Amino acid sequence: MSSMGELTFFLGLQVQQKEDGIFISKDKYVAEILKKFDFATMKTASTPIETNKALVKDEEAEAVDVNLYRSMIGSLMYLTASRLDIMFAVCACARDSLFDLEAFFDSDYAGVSLDRKFTTGGCQFLGKRLISWQCKKQTIIANSTTEAEYLAAINCCGQVLWIQNQMLDYGFNFMNTKIYIDNERTICITKNLVFHSKTKHIEIRHYFIRDSYEKKLIQVIKIHTDHNVADLLTKAFDVSRFNFLIASVGLLNI
Incomplete structure (x- = not known):
């Protein structure tokens, strides 16, 4: 300066x-x-x-x-x-909507054409206000759509836990936060603590989301792909879909 x-x-x-x-x-x-x-x-x-x-x-x-x-x-x-x-x-x-913490995430399995790695995206809302968002190309190649979605869920869960801890300093308890997921198998893996043979390729270190679910720090809720606003952070879209998504996250063209 x-x-x-x-x-x-x-x-x-x-x-x-x-x-x-x-x-x-x-x-x-x-x-x-x-x-x-x-x-x-x-x-x-x-x-x-x-x-x-x-x-x-x-x-x-x-x-x-x-x-x-x-x-x-x-x-x-x-x-x-x-x-x-x-x-x-x-x-x-500013209290124009419910003051609840909720999150969305999505992934684009093998969407990077050069090396077939995948992109994850997530966004977190307080009420209807978008307060945090992420978009990241992952460093590994997922062996399935489920693995890609599961790792996206882990990234989103980590951000949610961080926001929860930050908000505790202000006297707000957002435990059992809702995380919306458009992949049924990811929900099953998160909720079911049985180690299935189909998920052995997913590293053990990624299973902390199960622990968060068990402790009731988060909920995992099924949402239709069409309404998953985190889709905006994973891939390109046509005009109508793009406009719908930017309106859904509250972006205003000024």
Whole structure:
């Protein structure tokens, strides 16, 4: 940063360096998001939220654009990093869906044409909000579709356990997290602790997902391939399928 001169603006932060200290503000960022969401001419309020007035769903009003609303909340959440005074109001407005942790994963068996290795993908949601995602070409060649799906499940499980531990620090217990799977045999292997001959080629070290299932840290739930949003992270698609998947994970084109 020193090679570029004195720091004055960084990631939405305005920085002023004076003799009596360094002052940080987000005035420019606030002005930009007000203009972006057409709130620049709205009336101001003395407090961020009214007292003793619960936020309830208006059954008669026209439904809001969910993607636009989440975009607004996301912009405000970034603002709360330096604006403690609006933190409660923003978090209250962010409760637009169930606050549950759930995950999806998928794999593309032998999908890499050069060496026939496979790609795994996974995504994790808090409520309807996508908070984590992965896409990785694996270093081994799977001997079956089941093995490819099972190893994808392991990667997803590891991420879920990490998120669970992180959320415990904030007082949220997400044990027994739902993981959605579109491969029936992967579910059977995860649930059945009998070591079948058909799965002997899968290394023992990969069976920690069974242990997580036994401890009720996760659930494994069957989902149809058409509704598996992690599919987006494993292969290419035609326009209609691609648009469906990006809408499913909450991506907004702005």
